[in-house]
Amino acid sequence: MVSESKEANISDNMEILRIPDDVAADIKEVDDDIVTKALVCETTKKPFLVIKSELDFYRKMKLPIPIEHPWQRMQERTRLEHSIWLYSFICPQCRQKLYTVYTPEEQDNIDILCESCYLRKLA
Numbered sequence: 001m002v003s004e005s006k007e008a009n010i011s012d013n014m015e016i017l018r019i020p021d022d023v024a025a026d027i028k029e030v031d032d033d034i035v036t037k038a039l040v041c042e043t044t045k046k047p048f049l050v051i052k053s054e055l056d057f058y059r060k061m062k063l064p065i066p067i068e069h070p071w072q073r074m075q076e077r078t079r080l081e082h083s084i085w086l087y088s089f090i091c092p093q094c095r096q097k098l099y100t101v102y103t104p105e106e107q108d109n110i111d112i113l114c115e116s117c118y119l120r121k122l123a
């Protein structure tokens with residue numbers, strides 16, 4: 001989702017910081033005034049802000065300033081979660097135990113078959 005549209009809380013006269021060039025990789029070298037500046041996401045090129053409580057958190061946890069827009073981070077996290085979290089299910093036709101990205105709650109609302117039963121059903 002690449003868009004040039006501006007975030008509501010980012011004003012025209014804000015100083016723009018390019019990541020990674022304008023932002024120190026070490027959180028100890030990041031100044032307090034970063035919260036008054038707009039950061040440009042490396043991936044989406046969308047500007048975003050780091051708020052004071054976020055900055056405090058990164059300092060406490062010794063984490064670098066994020067290089068991506070929060071939406072992009074959220075998308076990435078969702079993608080990772082789906083590739084990591086697998087739930088077991090039993091194919092209702094052959095009773096084979098398998099794994100799926102669907103949670104047990106989601107499984108209640110959809111019919112999931114193992115691949116061979118699914119292909120047999122399609123044939």
Ligand SMILES: [Zn+2]
Pocket residue numbers: 091092093094095096113114115116117118
């Ligand atoms: Zn099956």
